[in-house]
Amino acid sequence: MLDEKERLKELRSYQIMDTPPEEELNEMAKIASLICNVPFSLITIIGEDRQFLKVNSELGITETARKDSFCQHALHKPKEVLVVQDSTKDLRFKNNPFVVGGPKFRFYAGAPLETPNGNVLGTLCVIDLKPRRISSNHKKALQILAKKTMDYLNNRKLVLDQNSKIETNISQLRKLTDNVPGGIFQLKMNTNGALSFEFLSSGMNELHPNVDFDQLAKSPELGFSLIHPDDISSFQNNLKESLSNIEPFSLEYRVLVNGEYQWYIANARPEKISDGSVLLYGSIQNINNRIEFGNALEQISFDISHVLRKPVTSLLGLTQLLQDDRVINKEELLEYVGFVKSVSIELDQFTRDLDKIYRAKRKKLKEGKN
Structure with missing residues (x-):
């Protein structure tokens, strides 16, 4: 039983409606026309409310209303070729606008384009402007060509699906690389x-x-x-x-x-x-921050070993003097105290200056500046 909702869903997955004619399909339709010795051949795709012609047509049209389509009657029997020997004697088509007007179709034979899931996308069909019969061999030939047409459409769908996956992967990769x-x-x-x-x-x-x-x-x-x-x-x-x-x-x-x-x-x-x-x-x-950080560490090492070393050395020397056994008078003691105070002030000033410098360097590193 035809599930039209599922059929239309699968049809959309083929991305074929309203696409340009393709030479491979034009040739497939032409072969059908030559085999059956008829003037017109089509590959049709049946949408929700219209029929789209996927090949170049001598009829000068690219689509028809679905309600006027011969091919829509092939949807229910995917294994059979729909044959209309004389449309003027068939109740389904005798009042069709393509029969009573326009090109005046009389003969029609259409082989369904069946997907692997059993849905019919459309037909490969042949048309004549006069009544005629069709042999069983011609029917079989149309079915073979319809199968070849579906092979092409299935491969086309596979390529489109693969391209879509590739584009998705590229997009995901781009998002990844752009955030590295x-x-x-x-x-x-x-x-x-x-x-x-x-x-x-x-x-x-x-x-x-x-x-x-x-x-x-x-x-x-x-x-x-x-x-x-x-x-x-x-x-x-x-x-x-x-x-x-x-x-x-x-x-x-x-x-x-x-x-x-x-x-x-x-x-x-x-x-x-x-x-x-x-x-x-x-x-x-x-890596500018890394280089700056390395330079900052080298500067700290230099400051510790040179700038801070001077007052520390002075304090160590004073300590050595105080450890001597000789008696220190009041005047000398006051001199030592003054010296300690001077060294302490110098050491404090060095410490403040270094702290100011390192804070500025740290701020620049955080901001990513030179």
Whole structure:
């Protein structure tokens, strides 16, 4: 029993209504016309309220109302060829607008286009303007062509489904890569040595805000031109060696961003493909904070070992004097007390100054500034 709701649902999954004619289907319909020796042949798709013609038609139409369609009567018998020898003598069609007017159809034979689920999408049909009979061999030929047509439509659907999944995966991958810190890239080196980015995540916009994204994809050299003069030679040599020897690439270098140089790190792995070109898969990250943090630690180490060491050494020397056995008079004691006070003030001032400096550095690190 025909379940029209399920049939229409499956029809939509084929994404075929209102699509352009396709040469493979045009040829299938033409073969049917030649085999049956009739002037017209169609591949029809039956929607909810209209019939769509999927092939180029000499009738000069692309669709009809479903209620006027001959093919809709084939929906209920997917295994049989619907044959109308003379439409003027068939109660179903004698008053049809395509019979009493227009092209005046008389003969019709349509083989259902049956899906693997048993639903009929439409027909492969042949039409004549005069009554005629059709042989069993011709019926069989129409059924074979209808099956071949469905094979094509099923393969077409499979490709569309696969493309949809690929697009979904690409979209999901894009969302993932766009949310990864830094930028992700795929760099291609052709056999002639020309470079181009096959893929760039949106993070590259943040890493290179002053470079046109589309231009960067076509010309990686735009990004290279922003590398610090002291680092460019090392960058180019390491990149060349990686691509030539198919070895991992890893380098820290400086890049000009908004008028100031910032530290970046690039990590990538190359892969040679069948056509001889090389693909480099990698990522780039801004490590300026890390470098600044390292510099801050070095400064702290220097300050502790040099700046703070002076007053501490003075206090240790005074302590040594106080540990001597000799008697200290009041005048000397006052002198020592004054010295301790002076050293303490100096030490306190150094501590305050360092704290102020480190607070400023920490604030800059948190803000991601140089």
